[in-house]
Amino acid sequence: MSQLLRQQIEKITPLTDGEFDYILSHFTPKKYKKHQFLIQEGEDVPNDFFVLDGCLKAYHVSQDGKEHILQFALPDWWICDFNAYFNQTKATLNIDCIEDTEVLCLSLYNREKLCSEMHKIEHFFRRKSNSGYIALQQRILSMLNNNPQERYEKLLQLYPALFQKVPKKLIASYLGVSRETLSRFSS
Template sequence: MGHKLRQHIEQITPLSDAEFDYILSHFTPRKYKKHQFLLQVDDPVRNDFFVLSGLLKLYHTDAEGKEHILQFAMEDWWICDYQAYFNQTNATLAIDCIEDVEVLCLSLQNRDKLCSELHKIEHFFRRKSNGGYIAMQRRVLSLLNNNAKERYEQLLAQYPMLFQRVPKTLIAAYLGVSRETLSRLS
């Protein structure tokens, strides 16, 4: 279980066995079933989630009941309502399992503790956050500048494995198009 996390962290910074054991002791493993929620709107946001196995979606449901997917997360990805996590407020987004999922949960208190005690982990999370900011900026620019076909092709090129695991209705919700429009694009 911890092995995947260690490989993930060591893509950025090396760890000794003792350092990794200490880091892992701050995480809580959890399993969720397909369609189960990790987080619902108005819940307190207690954890950031590192995905060991399975597939999740982070989304907002508008006043008309339409789902807007902000993020998918699969193995070796992180997922959370970060605004609520870092501000310690209630969730404005939901996280739901598309498949059965195993995650490692990290509370903000444990994250802050690890970052203050281990420069390597602070460096790791800073690099992960920077990558997340860049990805979000690219996504916003793609939504502003690209048509539906270009967004579809960009997603397919970047994450071809998503198309094998995610129903077309969810891909459409991520791209901001109807299911019918997605069928014409694919």
């Protein structure tokens, strides 16, 4: 399973076996059950998570009790409450498992250590961060400029695997529409 991490890193920068073994030694594997939390609002966020298997969601619950999904994560994706992780503050997001999940956990200390020791890893994380910023910007612009059906079609085009793993109720929450509205698009 750790080969998934190596493949992702090597899309950006090549690694020797020794380099990858050293990088991997800074991660901790962990398994979670369906509905189990990796992060809960108000808690510390000691780790960033690389998904090896399973499916997760990151969300915020508003004061009126409505769940607002910010992100899903499938194998080969990263997920975290990045504000809390990088600023070492309490979580403002919840992250839990949509299905049984296996992740590699990377503490901020180990991330910083790897980045200071290995230019390749610093370069990798910079490129991954840039890609994340771009994706977030595109999502915000889509929410501002596209109607719900256009957002649905774009999500389906970009991430068809989500529709195999994620219940429609959660897809609707992510798109900011009702379950009934989503049903009209997908029928």
